Each structure stands twice: as structure tokens, then as C-alpha cells.
Amino acid sequence: MALLRSKLKLMVTVMMINLFIFLIFRQNSQYKNEQDKVHIPSKPFWTKLAPSSAYWNHQQQILDFQNNPILMANYSETDIPDWLINANLSSDPCKPNVRVTTQVKDYNSLPDRFKDFLLYMHCRSYPIKLDQPDICKKPPFLLLAVKSQVSHFDRRQAIRQSWGHAGVIANQTVVTVFLLGNATAWDHHPDLSKSLYDESMRHRDIIQWDYRDSFFNLTVKEVLFLEWIQTRCPGARFIFKGDDDVFVNTYRILDFLKGLSEPKAKDLFVGDVIVDAGPHRDKKVKYFIPESMYIGKYPPYAGGGGYLYSGDLAARLQQVSQHVALYPIDDVYTGMCLRKLGLAPEKNKGFRTFDIEVKYRSNPCAYKSLMLVHPRTPQEMIKIWAWLSNPSLNCH
Structure with a gap:
């Protein structure tokens, strides 16, 4: 009886080893096949630039674009989207930017402190x-x-x-x-x-x-x-x-x-x-x-x-x-x-x-x-x- 149990144990061990070898071989074969395939990205590496709906985020997008030489190199002057050109400012950088009144959708309903901030948000230099x-x-x-x-x-x-x-x-x-x-x-x-x-x-x-x-x-x-x-x-x-x-x-x-x-x-x-x-x-x-x-x-x-x-x-x-x-x-x-x-x-x-x-x-x-x-x-x-x-x- 003890001999039968020993043989049975040996058979189970051999079967487990064979199964393990089979799984390893199969995984390696799949990996090799995957390597041979041509992988096409599902999404573009550079996401398409699109303006943010929030005014601060939009202004930051403009700054990020202007200060990124890689992005700037991909566009000629005529190719730059209009929304990435900050044409809001006058020759005097500390004059109120009145165009913001139409660029922020709820400007008229905002508290006065917001209106004042938005009008002069671009000004950083004071005497x-x-x-x-x-x-x-x-x-x-x-x-x-x-x-x-x-x-x-x-x-x-x-x-x-x-x-x-x-x-x-x-x-x-x-x-x-x-x-x-x-x-x-x-x-x-x-x-x-x-x-x-x-x-x-x-x-x-x-x-x-x-x-x-x-x-x-x-x-x-x-x-x-x-x-x-x-x-x-x-x-x-x-x-x-x-x-x-x-x-x-x-x-x-x-x-x-x-x-x-x-x-x-x-x-x-x-x-x-x-x-x-x-x-x-x-x-x-x-x-x-x-x-x-x-x-x-x-x-x-x-x-x-x-x-x-x-x-x-x-x-x-x-x-x-x-x-x-x-x-x-x-x-x-x-x-x-x-x-x-x-x-x-x-x-x-x-x-x-x-x-x-x-x-x-x-x-x-x-x-x-x-x-x-x-x-x-x-x-x-x-x-x-x-x-x-x-x-x-x-x-x-």
C-alpha cells in the first residue's frame, strides 16, 4: 500500500513538472509572436491642442506654448491657431484688457474683485x-x-x-x-x-x-x-x-x-x-x-x-x-x-x-x-x- 502511494505521488509530481514546462514554452512562443507583430499606437503621441474653457487655463496654455521651443518649431507663423496668439494686449501692458469682458462667459455676473483682477491680470510691473x-x-x-x-x-x-x-x-x-x-x-x-x-x-x-x-x-x-x-x-x-x-x-x-x-x-x-x-x-x-x-x-x-x-x-x-x-x-x-x-x-x-x-x-x-x-x-x-x-x- 505504501509503495502504491509513493508511485502515485511520483506520477503527480511528474505531471505538474510537465504542465509547468508546457506553460513556460507557450508563454515564450506568444511573447516571440508579439515581438514579430507591428504595433500601431491607438492614440497620437501629441494630443491635439485645443483651448481650455477656463480663462486662466487658457492663458497658461498660451504661455506654455510660447515657452516650449519643441512645440513652437512644429508651427510656422501662419499655422499657429488663433487661440494660441495672445492678441489681447495693447502697447501699454498695464492698460485694462477690455477684451476679457467678452472672453469670460459670465464676466458681467462676477463680483467686482474678479472683474478688476481679470482686467489687469497681464500687468506685472508697477512703479x-x-x-x-x-x-x-x-x-x-x-x-x-x-x-x-x-x-x-x-x-x-x-x-x-x-x-x-x-x-x-x-x-x-x-x-x-x-x-x-x-x-x-x-x-x-x-x-x-x-x-x-x-x-x-x-x-x-x-x-x-x-x-x-x-x-x-x-x-x-x-x-x-x-x-x-x-x-x-x-x-x-x-x-x-x-x-x-x-x-x-x-x-x-x-x-x-x-x-x-x-x-x-x-x-x-x-x-x-x-x-x-x-x-x-x-x-x-x-x-x-x-x-x-x-x-x-x-x-x-x-x-x-x-x-x-x-x-x-x-x-x-x-x-x-x-x-x-x-x-x-x-x-x-x-x-x-x-x-x-x-x-x-x-x-x-x-x-x-x-x-x-x-x-x-x-x-x-x-x-x-x-x-x-x-x-x-x-x-x-x-x-x-x-x-x-x-x-x-x-x-x-
Whole structure:
């Protein structure tokens, strides 16, 4: 009986081996036959260019085409489709582009902020009114660039007295600048130009351009600042750029930066990163963007009041920004520029753009390991800075 079982087991093993050999031979034969066949692609390698229905996407298509030498080489001047020729602009690049009123299908029903943005979307160059040409005579280790508005005197002063105090901090040179546009009568702002001029003369840290300072024009402020860095402060090793209602732990930022390796420092871009986001379609939301303006998802971007990046990357962002159509949300726009460079922002838990738990807000030690907390009033900025500057603070 045992002999019969042994023979049966041997037969099954031999059959399995033969089946395995047969399958291998068959697979190889099929692969050889496949190699001998001529494969015809089911789809064209170059998809046919067609205009996007969304205005921003369409403008970006034009820029991508104009800056792609391979695509441009495939067309003669007479062959380029009409929709890829940006014939909207006058000889003066900062005159309103009235043709946009018919190119955006729901233009007339859009809120005024959209109309204003679309009319001047092509304009990237504005005169500078207040400048500090010598502020980076000695290239700083850290440049603190704060987005502010003309009327925010108290916020700027609180920052000067706390986390934006310029000079030498932890043996590193820190320079602070405030970035402003115009507070126009069109937006019912009082004329504070004399007070701002006096402030600028006293503190020598105001940078102001002659354009309408509005929420949708923060992207204009972004590209103007990137250009300013290259002309006035190209030697800045690192840049923090943020709003004037955040608290920044400058001590922690300097510690973080000094611990970076050279390769990490070169491509540094950290903040509170938002991924898999897209435009809000609810008109009641501050960040509402209609489908006639933009379609698709957003690239990863650092939002919520501030981020930190290298001076080396600032130069590359300035160059690539010329190839990215202006977008009304500045944080998203910076994410678009990073994607164009083949980079992505890195999330850092030290950036608390949606605040910290209420029970920790009055605890000095809660801020010691953080880099940014949003939002904070001018009084809170001064109080927290006093906590962190106290040598007797013990958080062990």
C-alpha cells in the first residue's frame, strides 16, 4: 500500500513538472509572436491642442506654448491657431484688457474683485514708491518679509518690537521689510500717505509699490517682491514671507536653518502644506473661484500666513514666475511656480496656521518649539515674544 502511494505521488509530481514546462514554452512562443507583430499606437503621441474653457487655463496654455521651443518649431507663423496668439494686449501692458469682458462667459455676473483682477491680470510691473535700496548692504542670513497694508501701523510696530526685531539674533543677521501696495480712495481708505512716509523715514523698512492693494492683488505683491529680492537683496540666505497677523518664533527658525545640510538648504520650502485641494465654488467663500476662471486641482501649496524658503530658490521662483499666469490666490500661485520647477513644498509641524488648542495658548512653553502661529493680535505678539526672550523660561 505504501509503495502504491509513493508511485502515485511520483506520477503527480511528474505531471505538474510537465504542465509547468508546457506553460513556460507557450508563454515564450506568444511573447516571440508579439515581438514579430507591428504595433500601431491607438492614440497620437501629441494630443491635439485645443483651448481650455477656463480663462486662466487658457492663458497658461498660451504661455506654455510660447515657452516650449519643441512645440513652437512644429508651427510656422501662419499655422499657429488663433487661440494660441495672445492678441489681447495693447502697447501699454498695464492698460485694462477690455477684451476679457467678452472672453469670460459670465464676466458681467462676477463680483467686482474678479472683474478688476481679470482686467489687469497681464500687468506685472508697477512703479516703486518707497524703497530701501541699502537695507541688504550686508547680506542677511534671514530676510523677514511681511505682507502688510498701509493702515496696519500697530501690527508693524508690534512686529518690530517682537519677532521682527532686525539686527543680530542668535549670532545671525536678520533684516525685516514690510511689503505694501496703495490704499486707494476707490476702496474708501483714508489718505495715510503722509503718516506712512514718516514711518518709512523713521524705520527704513517699508517697501511700497504703486498698485491697488487688494486680496486678489497679493499675487502681484508676490511677483514684485521676488523681483525686488533679485535687485536689492540677492545675497539673503533664507527668506520668511508671511502676513502681519502671525506670531513667528524667530529663535526657532534660526535654530532650524542652522541645522540644515547644504543640499536641503538649497531647495528649502517649508510651511503648512495643503494637498489635494481645489477651487471653492461657493460664492459665499472668500476663496471662491468660478469654473469660467479655473478648472482642475491645485498643486500642493503652503498657505495660512507664512512659509520659509531659501534665497537660491527665490531666484528660481522669480524666473519661473514669468512663465506662470497670475492667479488671484497668492499661496496657490506660489505652489504653481514650485510645480513648474519640479518641486513641492514640505510640510513642517512647526507651522500652526490654524492655531493651537485653546488650553495651550497661554502657556509660554507651547510656543518654544513652534515656528509660526496664526492668528495673533499685536498685543499677543509682544507678550509671547517676552515669554520666549526670558532667560529664566524653563520648559523641560
